[in-house]
Amino acid sequence: MDQRQIDLPGMLGDARDAKEAHEYGKGADVHSRGELHMHMNGAIPTSTIREILADEATVLPAGFEFERDLVRATPCQSLAEYLTPWQALRLFPRKRENLDRLTFAVVAGLAENNVRFVELRSSVLYLAQLQKCSPAQALERLIESTRVAALRHGIRRGLILTVTRGDYSAVNLSTLLQAYQDLGEPKDVIGLDLAGDEETAYPKELPSLFREAKDRFDLGITIHAGETGRVENVRSAVELFGADRIGHGTAAGKDPDVLELLSARDICVEVCPISNRLTGAVPANEAHPLQQFWRYGVPFVICSDNPAIHQRGLADDQAAAMAEGLSIGDMRQQYEVAKRYSFMKDLI
Numbered sequence: 001m002d003q004r005q006i007d008l009p010g011m012l013g014d015a016r017d018a019k020e021a022h023e024y025g026k027g028a029d030v031h032s033r034g035e036l037h038m039h040m041n042g043a044i045p046t047s048t049i050r051e052i053l054a055d056e057a058t059v060l061p062a063g064f065e066f067e068r069d070l071v072r073a074t075p076c077q078s079l080a081e082y083l084t085p086w087q088a089l090r091l092f093p094r095k096r097e098n099l100d101r102l103t104f105a106v107v108a109g110l111a112e113n114n115v116r117f118v119e120l121r122s123s124v125l126y127l128a129q130l131q132k133c134s135p136a137q138a139l140e141r142l143i144e145s146t147r148v149a150a151l152r153h154g155i156r157r158g159l160i161l162t163v164t165r166g167d168y169s170a171v172n173l174s175t176l177l178q179a180y181q182d183l184g185e186p187k188d189v190i191g192l193d194l195a196g197d198e199e200t201a202y203p204k205e206l207p208s209l210f211r212e213a214k215d216r217f218d219l220g221i222t223i224h225a226g227e228t229g230r231v232e233n234v235r236s237a238v239e240l241f242g243a244d245r246i247g248h249g250t251a252a253g254k255d256p257d258v259l260e261l262l263s264a265r266d267i268c269v270e271v272c273p274i275s276n277r278l279t280g281a282v283p284a285n286e287a288h289p290l291q292q293f294w295r296y297g298v299p300f301v302i303c304s305d306n307p308a309i310h311q312r313g314l315a316d317d318q319a320a321a322m323a324e325g326l327s328i329g330d331m332r333q334q335y336e337v338a339k340r341y342s343f344m345k346d347l348i
């Protein structure tokens, strides 16, 4: 581990050039951006959530306080604390029109950050449950809703289907892929994602199911790995799941062998600097591993993960990356880097 640590008294503490980062975050340096790691339900503005919950007469869980529990803007004590907002986020949208409403709000937030293309992650099976429809119908609704919203804002978008780690992950992946096939393998779907608590076991056939889907449907694979300290998950994401990209991968920063593996195989790490500080994936007294990625030639792209939960946007994450030691020159290259590693074909 490199000893050159950056003092980070706060999220955007002593930047190499704090003024530069500050102005960057304020949009003084406006340029096009690409977003490769963003969860749709973590990107819905609080005001939109409030409207939808009211419209659907949703009762929040006992003890859940909207103002206190829906936003995560300061570092959390645990991953569980960080995930508290999902107690409410998993309760909607039950109405079709509210899917459209939230999608428009999510895409509008991207437009404000000058995002030109985005890979949106969503758990379609949750949507099917909420909307009381089949997975294929839920996927079709998601495709249509995001297509209209993206067109309105002149943004290119692709969909990544997220599977959550756990006993049912293999069954759920098969169900999602069946829905995808039922719809004629729409081009809107560009990839698969594995998310969830890395301490949770998954069925032994899961990695081969991901690899088969990659080979058969030409879908990109991204795996949340090494976010909670288990560097071996980064290696298995690459070697077993056939990952093209790694979500977070913070643990890799301390393992030269894994850094070399990522570099040699040209695996891009989706770095979410604000999220990493809020979840504790990168402790307050440690430098962010993106400096190690840079040194080892590991490609990385700055992403926002759950921008509405953080009350920030991709521009803020890029400013945070500068506060963690990157230069404005690095940031200016990010659009091209995101294009290169995007699962969307034919981005110009």
Ligand SMILES: [Zn+2]
Pocket: 037, 039, 195, 224, 247, 305
């Ligand atoms: Zn994520």
